[in-house]
C-alpha cells in the first residue's frame with residue numbers, strides 16, 4: 001500500500017517537474033524576446049538641441065562597424081574592432097555633416113566599442129563573452145556659431161559603413177520634435 005502510494009507520488013512529482021521545466025524554457029524565451037535582439041544594419045541616432053548647442057547619440061550592432069558581435073578577445077579581433085572605431089573617428093565630419101554656413105564643431109565625448117545586450121542583467125566578463133548581440137555606442141557634443149535648429153543635416157553612415165542600410169533619427173529641438181529616417185548610403189534630416 002505504502003509502496004503504491006510512493007510510486008504514484010513519484011509519478012506526480014515527475015509530471016510537476018516536467019511542467020516546471022517547460023515553464024522555465026517558455027519564460028526564458030519570452031525574456032530573451034523582450035530584451036529584443038537589435039535589427040542588424042539598422043542604426044539609431046538621437047539628436048538633442050538647445051539654442052546653438054547639442055548632443056548626438058549613435059548606436060548600431062557592432063557587426064556593422066567591425067564585422068562581429070562578440071567580445072574581441074583574440075588580437076586579430078581586437079585589431080578589427082580598433083580599425084572600425086578608427087574609421088568612425090576619422091570620417092565623423094563626413095558622416096555627420098552640418099550646413100557649413102552654421103560653422104559647427106562636433107566633438108566626440110565617448111565611444112563604447114562593445115556594449116553587450118547582457119549589460120543590463122550582468123556586468124560580468126563571462127556574460128559579456130557569451131553575448132551574441134554586441135553594439136557600438138558613440139556620443140558627441142556640438143556647438144555652432146548659428147543655431148542649427150531648422151537647418152538640414154546630412155548623415156552618411158552607410159557611405160562609410162556599407163552594412164548600415166537604415167538610420168532611425170530622433171530629433172529633439174526647442175520648438176519641435178520629430179522622428180525621421182535615412183535609408184541607403186546617405187540622406188538629409190531636418191533639424
Ligand SMILES: [Zn+2]
Nearest residue numbers: 061069132133
Ligand atoms: Zn546582433
